[in-house]
Amino acid sequence: MSNATNSSIAEKQPRVRFSPQRVWTLAMATVTQLVRMKILAFLVVFCLLAVGAGFAFSVINPEQQLNLLKSVTLGALQIFSIVIGVVSTALLLPKDMEDRTLYTILSKPVPRFDYLLGKLLGVLLLIGGGLIVMDAVLSLILWLRESMVFEDVVTRMRLEKMDTPEAVAQVREIVARQGLTWNLHWAVWAIFLKAAVVTTVSLLLSCIASSTLFTIIMTFCITIIGHGHALIREFFFQPHLSSAASRVAALLLAAICPDLAQFDIVDSVVNGEIVPWAAVYDITGIAALYVTVYLFVTHLLFVEKEL
Amino acid sequence: MSDTPAVSVNHLTKVFKGTLVKGAFRAVHDLSLTVKAGEVYGIIGPNGSGKSTTMKVILGLLKPTEGDTSIFGVPSSEVASRHSVGFLPENPYFYKHLTGRETLHFYGSLCGMRGAKLKERASEMLELTGLEDAASRRVGGYSKGMLQRLGLAQALIHEPRLLVLDEPTAGVDPAGSRKIRDLIIEFRSRGITVLVTSHLLEQMQEVCDRVGIMAHGRMVREGRLEDLIAVENQTEMVLENASPELLAKIDALVKAESGGTKILRSGHPRTTLERLFLEATNEAKKS
Numbered sequence: 001m002s003n004a005t006n007s008s009i010a011e012k013q014p015r016v017r018f019s020p021q022r023v024w025t026l027a028m029a030t031v032t033q034l035v036r037m038k039i040l041a042f043l044v045v046f047c048l049l050a051v052g053a054g055f056a057f058s059v060i061n062p063e064q065q066l067n068l069l070k071s072v073t074l075g076a077l078q079i080f081s082i083v084i085g086v087v088s089t090a091l092l093l094p095k096d097m098e099d100r101t102l103y104t105i106l107s108k109p110v111p112r113f114d115y116l117l118g119k120l121l122g123v124l125l126l127i128g129g130g131l132i133v134m135d136a137v138l139s140l141i142l143w144l145r146e147s148m149v150f151e152d153v154v155t156r157m158r159l160e161k162m163d164t165p166e167a168v169a170q171v172r173e174i175v176a177r178q179g180l181t182w183n184l185h186w187a188v189w190a191i192f193l194k195a196a197v198v199t200t201v202s203l204l205l206s207c208i209a210s211s212t213l214f215t216i217i218m219t220f221c222i223t224i225i226g227h228g229h230a231l232i233r234e235f236f237f238q239p240h241l242s243s244a245a246s247r248v249a250a251l252l253l254a255a256i257c258p259d260l261a262q263f264d265i266v267d268s269v270v271n272g273e274i275v276p277w278a279a280v281y282d283i284t285g286i287a288a289l290y291v292t293v294y295l296f297v298t299h300l301l302f303v304e305k306e307l
Numbered sequence: 308m309s310d311t312p313a314v315s316v317n318h319l320t321k322v323f324k325g326t327l328v329k330g331a332f333r334a335v336h337d338l339s340l341t342v343k344a345g346e347v348y349g350i351i352g353p354n355g356s357g358k359s360t361t362m363k364v365i366l367g368l369l370k371p372t373e374g375d376t377s378i379f380g381v382p383s384s385e386v387a388s389r390h391s392v393g394f395l396p397e398n399p400y401f402y403k404h405l406t407g408r409e410t411l412h413f414y415g416s417l418c419g420m421r422g423a424k425l426k427e428r429a430s431e432m433l434e435l436t437g438l439e440d441a442a443s444r445r446v447g448g449y450s451k452g453m454l455q456r457l458g459l460a461q462a463l464i465h466e467p468r469l470l471v472l473d474e475p476t477a478g479v480d481p482a483g484s485r486k487i488r489d490l491i492i493e494f495r496s497r498g499i500t501v502l503v504t505s506h507l508l509e510q511m512q513e514v515c516d517r518v519g520i521m522a523h524g525r526m527v528r529e530g531r532l533e534d535l536i537a538v539e540n541q542t543e544m545v546l547e548n549a550s551p552e553l554l555a556k557i558d559a560l561v562k563a564e565s566g567g568t569k570i571l572r573s574g575h576p577r578t579t580l581e582r583l584f585l586e587a588t589n590e591a592k593k594s
Contacts, residue, residue, distance in 0.1 A: 015387055019419070021416070021419075021421075022416070022419070025413065025416040025417055026417070029402060029405070029413050032402075032404065032405065032409075033402050033404050033405075036404035037404065099400035099401075100396045100397075100398070100399055100400060101399075101400055101401060101402065103363075103366075103368060103394065103396045103399075104394060104395075104396060104399060104401070104414070104458070104461060104462075105414075106366075106367075106368060107366045107367075107368065107389055107393075107394035107471075108389055108414060108417045108465070109386055109387065109389045109390050109417075109418060109419075110386070110389075110417050111386050306323070306368075306369050306370065307363065307368040307369065
């Protein structure tokens with residue numbers, strides 16, 4: 001029977017379109033799965049680390065004390081979010097295939113794009129939820145530490161009879177700049193965006209790779225290369241430095257790897273610099289673009305994949 | 308019931324691309340079959356004969372190299388074809404951190420079901436497959452037979468008109484296997500079309516209306532079960548409480564008949580080992 005004949009006798013079936021509800025179902029199943037795998041245990045580790053960094057060291061001057069707290073905790077946030085994103089994503093898709101769970105899902109009226117988006121959204125919800133909790137813990141500790149540090153310094157100045165109004169005002173200004181500000185939340189937002197881009201890269205690789213280990217290693221390689229994107233571009237635009245083949249290789253790397261250094265505003269936040277709104281818009285737009293492009297390529301690969 | 312076939316496979320060929328080490332592999336070669344709406348159709352064949360590949364192409368999980376397949380007239384390549392089909396893969400696994408009920412809610416939601424209707428349907432399926440008592444337990448603790456029944460429940464959750472079952476009794480004990488067989492017979496009575504593969508020929512014989520025998524990617528025999536297994540030149544007669552004298556008379560009658568008629572064998576018919584096992588285990592349960 002030909003396709004034409006088939007379609008003439010085909011019974012009316014509603015067209016299957018993109019469904020946000022279906023994507024949400026897949027995302028929530030992914031979140032439930034990861035939460036019940038106790039993957040959020042890292043939250044406890046983070047909280048201990050934050051408390052340790054905040055109160056364990058009796059440091060030097062107020063600026064260094066608050067700097068250290070932010071530097072250690074934001075660094076930990078970056079590592080945790082990327083590791084969770086890469087490992088969760090690299091495990092989920094191949095495991096679904098290995099366990100044949102994918103067969104039961106895709107034999108329902110579920111377009112492959114919905115499945116991919118649901119999985120990605122689930123991992124991003126988990127990372128986002130974890131970051132919100134950790135941001136709240138960090139904010140609380142920073143706020144407590146800020147007032148304690150200010151009191152300590154002023155008491156010391158009073159004992160040394162150096163508590164002039166100008167000196168106290170200067171300390172207040174330093175502590176306020178290094179303490180809890182909106183900049184801290186922007187840093188956490190930038191960490192989330194970077195993790196989202198790396199997670200999407202991991203999803204793409206898990207569609208091509210035949211092993212979880214390969215996906216994880218390759219994603220970490222791309223993450224490292226992505227932080228040196230500026231160096232690759234510089235190498236490409238300086239013809240006298242290398243051969244044509246090396247430059248083509250550099251161009252390919254630059255095209256494949258995301259420029260992750262774009263999201264590095266953590267150092268500025270740690271140093272108490274103000275992050276302008278425009279910068280926040282920029283990194284959000286760049287991340288959205290990267291996620292869209294990588295997801296589109298992932299879809300093209302996944303839709304052709306033989307299961 | 309509509310005239311549109313539940314499943315239509317037309318000149319299907321599936322070749323898996325080779326690698327540098329291994330060449331291409333032709334899993335299915337010019338296969339055609341039609342499953343009528345409402346019947347139970349069995350595909351049997353040895354391992355590697357192309358049964359599972361055929362099923363995957365029908366479900367749109369694999370793309371055909373040549374030919375086409377459709378479900379109730381809708382090409383398998385269209386996601387819409389899967390509105391009418393429920394699939395139970397061989398040895399299914401589900402998200403082991405979900406409970407049985409959550410698993411059914413998950414699959415129902417994927418099919419667009421919501422709220423009270425979904426809850427009701429999930430409960431109905433748990434009851435049908437005998438899993439009500441295990442509904443709140445995580446799937447990770449289910450036995451193989453329970454997983455298989457949960458697989459059937461998820462396949463049925465959206466009330467499909469076609470069920471595709473790949474080795475539904477693989478690794479299941481005889482009692483669980485019997486339960487699945489009974490369910491298939493019940494599905495047929497409800498008008499659900501079933502396409503099933505199995506290695507267990509006796510089971511297939513009990514449930515299938517028609518079978519296709521595959522070997523090396525080709526359909527080597529196909530037809531109604533009675534027609535395929537009937538030995539045309541032999542007749543079977545089973546007597547109850549027959550005396551030795553009656554048997555001797557029959558024997559004499561046959562010997563007196565010309566034209567090469569002869570009794571090939573006579574004796575007590577034997578039950579199957581499976582039936583004996585089920586009777587014995589049921590007796591033990593009662594006592």
